[in-house]
Amino acid sequence: MATATHPGVTREPAAAGFDERRLARLAGYLDERVTSGRDRGSIVLVARRGELVHLSSHGTRDAEGRLPVEPDTIWRLYSMTKPVTSVAALMLWEEGLLSLSDPVERFLPSFAHMRVHRPGEDGSTVPAVEPIRIRHLLTHTAGLTVTGLADNAVNDAYRVAGIAALGEPEPYTLDELCERLAALPLLFEPGSAWNYSHATDVLGRIIEIAGGTRLDEFLAERVFEPLGMTDTGYRLPAGDRLAALYRRDPRTGRPELVRDPGVAAGELPTLITGGHGLLSTAHDYQRFVQMLARGGELDGERLLAPRTVELMAANHLPGNATMSAFSHPPARTAGIHEGRGFGFGVAPLLDPRSVCSLSSAGEYGWGGAAGTNFWVDPEKDLTVLFMTQVMPPPDDIWLALRRLVYQALVD
Structure with missing residues (x-):
């Protein structure tokens, strides 16, 4: 299924500093992954200065290939739950309820x-x-x-x-x-x-x-409702919007459909936890990402102070160490984490040149086990959100997305 573009882009790429022809390489790359059989479906959103400059979906959200990926497709966030939980903890820290x-x-x-x-x-x-x-x-x-x-x-x-x-x-x-x-x-x-x-x-x-309340209720009341994230939570809504889950065959590299034991429509899982389990849409999670990019506030709703977001995105590993250098057991392969430290729920990039990255120093974000990923670049006032559902996390895609976005940024 070819690329689908959607209403919602609020700024022409050229006006936001992008070369439109170069930015088209991003959609072309994700299309090729679908047509070659390496992926089944994905969506990518690029925003600059708070305005959406690119939104495209690729492939399908279901195993039979009949239903396209849409902005309201529901994705398993897995570890992209962690930044949300970290924000919630920092909110309580700001209120003096914990240190x-x-x-x-x-x-x-x-x-x-x-x-x-x-x-x-x-x-x-x-x-x-x-x-x-x-x-x-x-x-x-x-x-x-x-x-x-x-x-x-x-x-x-x-x-x-x-x-x-x-x-x-x-x-x-x-x-x-x-x-x-x-x-x-x-x-x-x-x-x-x-x-x-x-x-x-x-x-x-x-x-x-x-x-003083269950985690899912706290997140709903204090994070999702203020940000207008109406399709985010631990309970799967009724309907057929959930993307199918795949595991990449290590021999062929192709995604094979797997059963997800943790998702049942209308039911809360037994384990409601801070590290994984949230379900969300690209539209919803984009609002969370924009809240971080705007210094803790979005559309008049402030969750964190700007200085708290800066603290969250700073490297807190001793001696400004990277995750790879400070890891125990020693990291087997660096991948997307190469050159990155770790803050409060997100991983800032310390020295882009040391890892041949086009990203800016201080670019931070995190990903999920089924390939979801986001990052915020404060220096360029840029955010990118990517959703897919293929396990294990595809470092090659995450690294390629950064290259494809930054090679198109000419201002």
Whole structure:
């Protein structure tokens, strides 16, 4: 199915500093991925100075190829839930209901006496010297991990404790998940390394306690409703707008349809968590991205102060380290994370030239397990949002999108 352009573009590309012919390469690239069978469907939105300059959809949202991708197609955000949860936590921080230096045990007493795995065959542990603090949760430096992420004793312990890997059923509540995590050893001393983890899930539980309401209700009332994100939440609306989910065959590179055990129309999942699970549309999530780009405010609704957004997007890894350099276990491949530090739920690019990137220093964003991705470039006043549903995350697309957008930006 060929490219579809949609109403809603509010600024001509040339007036926003883009070479229109060069920008057409972006749609051509995504079309080619569909026609070659490497992808099934996607949508991309490019905005500058708060105005949409490019919106195009490609391919289909369903397995049979009958229904095109539309701006109101619903996508699984997976880890693009994390920036939303991070914003919610920072809202509570601004209100004085929590501190970034607060030990997690202030809200979750079961985290009071954490132990750290000591490498070796005996599986021994030692008491943690530093408590897990909220800033560790926001930066993935808490010492937590994820089932199946790596081959070590701590990841094995997660599996034995019944903590599901990505794509598996999660038949437990957020409170139950946190209690299981608190009973397991940490991968490293809090604050001493970076590791992608369940940290934002624990943060979601703290939001519930500090905010006095369930996480999905807090996000709906304090984030989605003010921003007009009417199609965003953990509950799938009725209808046929949900994009099919695919997993890329490692031999052929082609997407194969997979069953999603976590989505049922009209039902809330058992696990409502801060790290994944949100469903949204390109239109809705674009409003969240624009709120960040506009310094915490959109259409008169302010969620965060501008200085808080700046703090969120700054690198908080010690010594201005990159994720790859500060990672434990050591990163196997850098990919999209190469040259990036980590802030509060987003990853800022530190030195574009060191990784041969056309992006600006300070460009920040995050992605999801099924290929969704966004970034904000404060220097160029530019945002890009990309939605697709193919696992695992396609670094080649994310990197190509940046190249294709910036090569068209001539002003």
